[in-house]
Amino acid sequence: MQYRPLGRTAWNVSTVSFGAWAIGGTWGPVDDAESMAALHRALDLGVNFFDTADVYGDGHSERLIGRLRRERSEPFYVATKMGRRLSPHAAEGFTRESLTAFAERSLVNLGFEALDLVQLHCPPTQVYYMPEVFGVLDDLVRAGKVRHYGVSVEKVEEGLKAIEYPGVQSVQVIYNMLRQRPAERLLPEAQRRGVGILARLPLSSGLLTGKLTAQSTFAQDDHRHFNREGAGFDRGETFSGIDYAAGLEAVEALKPLVPAGMSLAQMAIAWISMNPAVTCSIPGCKRVAQVDENLAAADLPPLSDAAMKAVAEVYERHAKPLVHPRW
Template identity: 30%
Template sequence: MQYRTLGANGPQVSAIGFGAMSIIGFFGPTDDKTTHACLSAARDGGITFIDTAELYGGGRSEELIGQFLKTSPHAFHIASKAGIRVKPQRRFDNSKRYLTEALEGSLRRLGVDHIDLYYIHRRDPDTAIEDMVETLQGFIQQGKIGGYGLSEVSPTTLRRAHAIHPCRAVQNEYSLWTRLPDLGLIRTCSELGVSFVPFSPLGRGMLTDAPAKRAAMVEPDLRISNPRFQEPNLSDNLAVISKFQNWARDNGMNTPTAALAWVLQRGDHVIPIPGTRTAAHLNQWIGASEVHLSDTQIQEIETLLPIGWAYGDRYSPAQNIGPETYS
């Protein structure tokens, strides 16, 4: 496993992190034994950075990580997120009162007194950026978090927040089939010394040797209502991905390793966080940081999967409330 710096003055973490949304059964059924086996495989494979959120299973993801940390207390640098209320109805909240309550809840569930990276899960337009960053800066001064991050934001929001207090990381969706951050966000992160943390770097299970099957998806899997997983888009996407699968095989790699290696080579400040429920799936891509794609291979991938190749929007209109758009 290779290692990278999390933000300008942050800790050294594994070049590949672990996204912990899947461990609560969001993308299919699982159980605590399977989750602990998966987390053990991540630790044993050199992963030292794990990403969770208050939102994931109503805190259940944090609880499972907290249970694991009791047996392996120094396994991971932890990132968590807050900013989305679900009761009495879903809404964004970046107020000091809510974020303070949310952070205390996360610390309790994780069983720690410090979180290395604390993200605003979604920006609340009713809270001034200055007030939001001031709240997060207070958490840093109190020693409760090491640094703050932003999620699904534009380059301009990052610049405004960073000018008040340096941001440690930005987490946005990014992969070979979701390339919006190429329109300035990855470059802005690099310029400011901010880590860029791609979530869903394997295309929500599509950039693999066995792409996700729609028939196996059950609620609350967001892919059910996602345009890219509905026909005729799904079949069209699978046809394109099959060419990439063949390319990976011809180049001595499995598909998720090739897809993740491409993401890793977008910059030394890029730290992807693929997620999975099982150790078996994790072991398929955990070695990607050791793979270096040649300039020729990069160009071949870009020819097979050029920017904008995916059929269908990355979110439905209902799902697309919150992420900032830019062009």
């Protein structure tokens, strides 16, 4: 496993970490015993950073990670997210009272004395223009409820605005072989300012495993079934926002580029690590086999210049017109 600094936190975190959305729900059936086995396996293999949210299974994902900390002695960091519990999910709801309540609820779910890293969970764009919201986060740090804070964004522009606030330590953003726009401005600027980047959806909701087909079906409660058009939340969170059929075409174009000795999923994760501005990717896992395959990517040799160029050409041809202007 390799490690990189996360912003100005003085933490060094595993370049391939653990995304805990899947163990909470909306990715089909989950089994807690299987989820705990996956969490333990990740720690065994050197992961020291776990990303979750208070809405993943209505706190279930947080509670599982809290259990992991009680069952293991190794130190590790936990990032959670808050704000999506607001109904309606509107900028005016991001008040001192609501943010404090969300933080305190996550503390209970996790069983922690302080949240390692809390992130605003893809709030409305207007929130990034409300300095009072970031003032509340500063106060939560001063009160000892939160050690550090960051943001999870939908759009590049939101990330660029967020890092103007000096307390923001990290930006979580969708960045993968089918969503490359963050590399143009956001990633270099975050690196310049000493802000960590957490790359979510590194496998584009499973598209970049190469295992999905036109005949693949998904459970009713799986967002890959109900959110393809953005019915539940931002469309970009499902298959990176690319039309499913177009995504499958892009994957077919990527498959011949996979170097010998690695899978397409491992190449996708290795591709993200090629950008030094990225602190870590957070592939979702809910089974030990997924952990093993994803984490093996951390020890692979760098991709060649020719491979990186070829991936860029696939993006230009198959994905850029569909996703680049939107996020």
